[in-house]
Structure formats: C-alpha cells, structure tokens
Amino acid sequence: MDFLTLKGICHTYFTKSSFTTALTDISLDVREGEFISFLGPSGCGKTTLLSIIAGLLKPTEGSVLLENKPVESKKNDIGYMLQQDYLFPWKTIEENILLGLKVNGRLTADSKAKTLHLLEKMSLGKVETSYPKQLSGGMRQRVALVRTLATEPKLLMLDEPFSALDYQTKLKLEDLVSSTLKSFKKTAILVTHDIGEAVAMSDRVFLLSPRPGKLHKTFFIPEEIRSMSPFNARSHPMFNELFQSIWKELESLEPE
Numbered sequence: 296m297d298f299l300t301l302k303g304i305c306h307t308y309f310t311k312s313s314f315t316t317a318l319t320d321i322s323l324d325v326r327e328g329e330f331i332s333f334l335g336p337s338g339c340g341k342t343t344l345l346s347i348i349a350g351l352l353k354p355t356e357g358s359v360l361l362e363n364k365p366v367e368s369k370k371n372d373i374g375y376m377l378q379q380d381y382l383f384p385w386k387t388i389e390e391n392i393l394l395g396l397k398v399n400g401r402l403t404a405d406s407k408a409k410t411l412h413l414l415e416k417m418s419l420g421k422v423e424t425s426y427p428k429q430l431s432g433g434m435r436q437r438v439a440l441v442r443t444l445a446t447e448p449k450l451l452m453l454d455e456p457f458s459a460l461d462y463q464t465k466l467k468l469e470d471l472v473s474s475t476l477k478s479f480k481k482t483a484i485l486v487t488h489d490i491g492e493a494v495a496m497s498d499r500v501f502l503l504s505p506r507p508g509k510l511h512k513t514f515f516i517p518e519e520i521r522s523m524s525p526f527n528a529r530s531h532p533m534f535n536e537l538f539q540s541i542w543k544e545l546e547s548l549e550p551e
C-alpha cells in the first residue's frame with residue numbers, strides 16, 4: 296500500500312480579473328519512510344504543491360491521500376520544517392516545543408521528558424531554558440525540528456529549511472536531519488532550489504517543468520549514495536553525474 300498518493304493534481308489561482316494555472320496533472324506515489332524532493336524553476340508551483348499535499352490548499356482538481364484517507368482529515372499527522380523557525384521569542388526553548396504539542400492536542404504527562412530526550416539527541420541538551428535569541432540560526436532550526444518531531448508526525452514537509460543558513464551550518468544540518476529522519480523512519484518531502492541538497496538527501500528527486508508545473512523527470516538516487524551521509528555523498532562520483540544531469544535538465548527548462 297502506498298503511504299501517500301497524489302492523483303491528477305491541478306491548481307489554478309483565481310483573482311477578480313485574471314487567473315494563474317500553477318500546476319497541471321501531477322500524480323505520484325510515495326512509500327512510507329521515503330525521502331523525496333521537488334526541484335524546479337522559480338515559480339513552477341513547488342510551494343503550491345507542498346500546501347496541497349499538506350491539506351492546507353484544496354486543489355482545483357485531483358486528490359491527495361495519506362494512508363488511504365483524504366489528507367484534509369490527517370492534517371495533525373503532518374509536521375513542518377520551514378526556512379524560518381517561527382519560534383516565539385518570549386518563550387523558552389522548552390516552552391516553545393511544549394506549546395507546539397499543546398496546539399497539536401498532543402500534550403501528555405511525559406511530553407516534557409520526551410522533549411528533553413529529543414533536545415539531547417539533537418545536541419541541544421543545555422538550551423531548554425534559553426530563549427530563541429540566545430541561539431545561533433542552526434541551533435534554532437534544530438529546535439524547530441525537535442518541535443516538529445515531538446508531535447510525532449507521519450509526514451514531514453521540509454520547505455527550504457536550510458536556505459537561510461550559512462554553508463557550513465547547512466551541510467551539518469543536512470547530515471543531522473537526514474540521520475534523524477532515517478532513525479525515526481519518517482517520510483519526508485523536501486522543496487529546495489539546491490540540486491546538491493536534493494541529490495544528497497533524497498531517494499527520488501522530482502523535477503518540475505516551468506509554470507504550470509508538471510512532473511518533467513524523476514531521478515532515482517542509487518543505493519551507493521543513499522547509504523552515505525549527505526556530506527559524504529557529495530564526494531561520490533555518482534553524485535557529480537547526477538548533479539550534472541539535473542543541472543542540464545534544469546537549464547533546458549529555463550527560457551533563453
């Protein structure tokens with residue numbers, strides 16, 4: 296059984312005087328535990344697609360099923376890691392995470408212990424009483440991931456989660472996120488502009504065509520790369536081959 300199924304997704308935004316067709320005819324299946332990425336030219340509909348998959352936006356046509364149920368009824372099973380961490384500055388790290396659980400209706404007697412355990416796992420063992428402004432950008436993104444994982448989501452949506460970070464922090468965080476998601480066997484969907492990030496982290500990379508976005512090409516990442524950490528994968532010869540193929544394909548999609 297497929298974990299996530301997209302069937303014939305089309306989406307058009309209507310305004311009073313005009314309309315924009317953002318996506319046409321997107322169908323795909325995702326296995327449980329799989330990590331997929333969407334790459335594509337700017338404006339091809341990646342964010343629109345992510346919102347539809349998350350059940351936040353109703354597509355003009357088509358449907359999204361998560362564990363065979365309409366995704367609109369499973370919104371609480373979906374977690375997010377975004378470019379911005381959206382931590383409340385007046386709350387401590389621990390309070391931010393517990394608030395996430397409360398909003399999700401998942402606050403229990405052992406939430407605090409679980410939160411501290413997750414912070415420890417993310418090498419954030421000593422920051423629970425700190426405030427967000429006392430942390431670096433990379434640490435705040437790790438807190439954002441803990442806040443999401445604490446709600447035990449079945450599906451994780453990663454919308455350019457590393458794009459605001461410096462390069463070194465980004466590479467470190469890619470490794471940490473990848474190993475953490477593997478250890479929790481989480482299914483994840485990444486939207487990124489970074490070809491290397493998509494190849495290093497994913498099982499499959501979907502390339503979308505320019506607007507209206509449709510599936511242009513799927514790249515299957517070989518086991519040799521998938522079994523390595525994203526950082527180490529970058530030095531594998533197959534990584535370079537894939538990077539070049541995707542780059543050429545993307546170039547061919549861009550207008551002259």
Ligand SMILES: Nc1ncnc2c1ncn2[C@@H]1O[C@H](COP(=O)(O)OP(=O)(O)OP(=O)(O)O)[C@@H](O)[C@H]1O
Pocket residue numbers: 308309315316317335336337338339340341342343344506
């Ligand atoms: N709320 C909206 N109303 C009208 N048009 C919209 C709306 N949101 C997005 N669009 C249009 O739909 C198209 C797809 O937008 P979307 O943000 O999904 O693309 P994207 O691939 O995520 O872009 P980028 O790579 O630049 O982040 C764009 O042409 C955008 O202008």
